[in-house]
Amino acid sequence: MNWLLDNLPQVLGLTVEHLYLSLVPTFVGVVVALGLGLAFGNRPRARAIITAVASAIFTIPSLALFVVIPSIIGTQILDPLNVLIALALYSTSLLVRTVFDALDAVAPEVLNAAEALGYSHARRRIFVDLPLAVAPLAAGTRVAAVTNVSLVSVGAVIGVGGLGQLFVSGYQRNYPDQILAGIIVILLLALVFDRVIAVTARLLTPWLHLGTAAAANGTKLRPRPHAPEVPAQHGTAAPGQETK
Amino acid sequence: MITFESVSKLYPGGTQAVTDLDLQIATGSFTVLVGPSGCGKTTSMRMINRMVAPTSGRILIDGQDVADIRAVTLRLGIGYVLQNAGLFPHRTVLDNIATVQRLLGLSKAQARTKAHEAMERVGLDASLATRYPAQLSGGQQQRVGVARALAADPPILLMDEPFSAVDPIVRLELQQEVAHLQAEIKKTIVMVTHDIDEALTLGDRIAVLAPGGVLHQYASPIDILARPATDFVASLVAKDRGFRTLSFETLTGLGTTTLPVPGPEGLIDMSALAPGWGVRVNRDSGTAAWIDADGAVFGPHPLVPADASLRTGLDAVLASPTSAALLVDGTGNIGSYFTLADLGPLLRPNEQARA
Numbered sequence: 001m002n003w004l005l006d007n008l009p010q011v012l013g014l015t016v017e018h019l020y021l022s023l024v025p026t027f028v029g030v031v032v033a034l035g036l037g038l039a040f041g042n043r044p045r046a047r048a049i050i051t052a053v054a055s056a057i058f059t060i061p062s063l064a065l066f067v068v069i070p071s072i073i074g075t076q077i078l079d080p081l082n083v084l085i086a087l088a089l090y091s092t093s094l095l096v097r098t099v100f101d102a103l104d105a106v107a108p109e110v111l112n113a114a115e116a117l118g119y120s121h122a123r124r125r126i127f128v129d130l131p132l133a134v135a136p137l138a139a140g141t142r143v144a145a146v147t148n149v150s151l152v153s154v155g156a157v158i159g160v161g162g163l164g165q166l167f168v169s170g171y172q173r174n175y176p177d178q179i180l181a182g183i184i185v186i187l188l189l190a191l192v193f194d195r196v197i198a199v200t201a202r203l204l205t206p207w208l209h210l211g212t213a214a215a216a217n218g219t220k221l222r223p224r225p226h227a228p229e230v231p232a233q234h235g236t237a238a239p240g241q242e243t244k
Numbered sequence: 245m246i247t248f249e250s251v252s253k254l255y256p257g258g259t260q261a262v263t264d265l266d267l268q269i270a271t272g273s274f275t276v277l278v279g280p281s282g283c284g285k286t287t288s289m290r291m292i293n294r295m296v297a298p299t300s301g302r303i304l305i306d307g308q309d310v311a312d313i314r315a316v317t318l319r320l321g322i323g324y325v326l327q328n329a330g331l332f333p334h335r336t337v338l339d340n341i342a343t344v345q346r347l348l349g350l351s352k353a354q355a356r357t358k359a360h361e362a363m364e365r366v367g368l369d370a371s372l373a374t375r376y377p378a379q380l381s382g383g384q385q386q387r388v389g390v391a392r393a394l395a396a397d398p399p400i401l402l403m404d405e406p407f408s409a410v411d412p413i414v415r416l417e418l419q420q421e422v423a424h425l426q427a428e429i430k431k432t433i434v435m436v437t438h439d440i441d442e443a444l445t446l447g448d449r450i451a452v453l454a455p456g457g458v459l460h461q462y463a464s465p466i467d468i469l470a471r472p473a474t475d476f477v478a479s480l481v482a483k484d485r486g487f488r489t490l491s492f493e494t495l496t497g498l499g500t501t502t503l504p505v506p507g508p509e510g511l512i513d514m515s516a517l518a519p520g521w522g523v524r525v526n527r528d529s530g531t532a533a534w535i536d537a538d539g540a541v542f543g544p545h546p547l548v549p550a551d552a553s554l555r556t557g558l559d560a561v562l563a564s565p566t567s568a569a570l571l572v573d574g575t576g577n578i579g580s581y582f583t584l585a586d587l588g589p590l591l592r593p594n595e596q597a598r599a
Contacts, residue, residue, distance in 0.1 A: 107333075109326060109327075109328055109330045110330060110331075110332060110333065112326065112330060113324075113326050113330030113331070113332070114332075115295060115319075116293065116295060116319060116324035116326065116330075116402075117319065117320075117324060117343055117344055117347065117392070118316050118317075118318075118319035118320035118344065118347050119316070119347065120316045123347070128332060128334075131334045132333065132334055205334070206376075207333055207334050207335075207376040207377075207378065210376055210378055210379055
């Protein structure tokens with residue numbers, strides 16, 4: 001613990017790097033998965049292929065992917081881009097299935113209504129399907145984000161790993177405090193990510209959080225500030241990453 | 245005018261949904277497509293706004309083949325009410341209603357202004373504007389569905405079993421409101437229902453479809469009741485058929501008896517009708533209460549307006565302890581009553597229908 005406090009500036013620098021390395025792939029993953037989902041959601045063949053490829057990508061161990069990517073796209077072995085690309089691939093793979101399922105979950109009568117009222121297909125996708133898919137999509141994004149936070153540290157083995165570097169040097173120097181510091185900050189980071197996504201999703205979906213009191217007496221809707229939420233999903237995601 | 249020209253629909257797999265349908269739906273009419281499930285009524289209606297394409301034949305709106313109109317453009321000009329309201333769960337009541345106006349390119353503020361007007365028209369309280377569909381009762385949701393369909397003021401309104409998912413009391417209320425609304429706005433309404441009662445109550449014209457989408461009769465409600473064209477139509481209207489016919493007949497020619505002058509405290513002595521009985525009128529509630537010799541009060545009983553249907557008149561008489569009902573004339577004057585005997589000459593539906 002003391003080590004963490006004594007080396008705050010160094011840890012802060014690594015945290016910023018860690019943030020960058022996990023945040024960007026999550027964002028890219030959401031955007032790409034959404035694009036794929038909206039474009040191919042109702043084409044069964046394309047969908048089957050995308051799902052299969054996504055599953056295949058997700059089974060590649062992360063370390064292997066970090067090492068292989070430079071030889072495929074010609075980057076330097078120590079280029080952070082390798083980690084970014086690898087994690088973006090994982091996020092996309094993880095999210096694309098969620099996107100398909102989320103879009104499928106939109107009630108048929110709502111789609112029917114949209115068609116009958118005069119929505120074009122593209123317009124319906126964006127203004128009806130997408131907002132209604134936000135909640136399940138956010139759940140998937142939370143898993144992807146937390147997975148990324150843990151996976152970034154694997155990058156430390158190839159020299160790009162944000163806080164993961166604390167594990168490597170802590171292990172090499174046989175200095176548990178440093179490792180502990182890394183674990184603490186990564187856990188905190190995962191927790192913050194998870195919360196930020198959950199709260200954002202909540203703000204984007206006010207219709208899913210209607211207090212029964214508000215419904216009964218017609219008062220204006222307001223988000224319930226202290227509503228209990230299911231604990232963050234990193235608890236289940238974290239052990240999974242160890243195998244990568 | 246909506247015209248079906250020998251329209252057929254054969255689904256892949258061999259289901260014949262609609263068979264050679266010819267139908268002319270007059271502008272401003274309320275046409276009900278009625279029949280059991282699998283009779284192609286919804287399919288037929290959905291061909292009007294191209295949600296279903298006919299296998300053969302064509303559908304014209306004011307002479308123009310709908311197949312030549314871009315589907316989205318066509319649909320934006322046709323209001324649509326769905327069975328379970330089909331509201332967008334992520335939009336407030338106001339924004340649900342504003343949907344079509346937004347799609348037509350109106351600004352959010354303009355669309356919302358129109359939506360407020362539509363809410364008023366269908367009897368939705370303004371305080372509901374900011375609620376989400378999940379916060380509404382089934383009846384309110386369906387009202388929002390109607391408001392959404394009407395907000396852009398389309399000349400044509402399609403309604404797909406709009407009241408089948410709400411409870412009977414709300415259904416009756418909504419039916420009355422739609423009938424009232426239609427009298428005011430005179431849209432061309434095409435409604436689908438499996439409920440022949442609903443069809444008879446609301447429709448100016450009823451198209452009876454049998455399984456396979458075969459049109460059996462296309463006529464006014466009274467004709468459907470009095471002269472069913474086929475056994476199928478007859479079986480559909482078999483229940484209470486004679487009694488229901490009375491709904492379409494008036495009290496014209498009804499013989500009445502002048503009411504005696506009210507005594508003190510407004511009590512009218514009805515001894516001439518039934519010894520010892522009296523009646524007291526409550527003008528505020530439009531009801532009458534009968535009072536027997538011992539002072540026991542029976543009521544309230546409705547007063548019958550002179551323009552009421554024969555069914556209403558008969559029902560009032562049957563419900564009255566003295567077998568008589570008070571009549572309100574066209575000027576609001578309550579000056580006479582009639583009895584079962586007075587209704588006798590009118591209660592010959594077959595003669596009436598033939599007349």
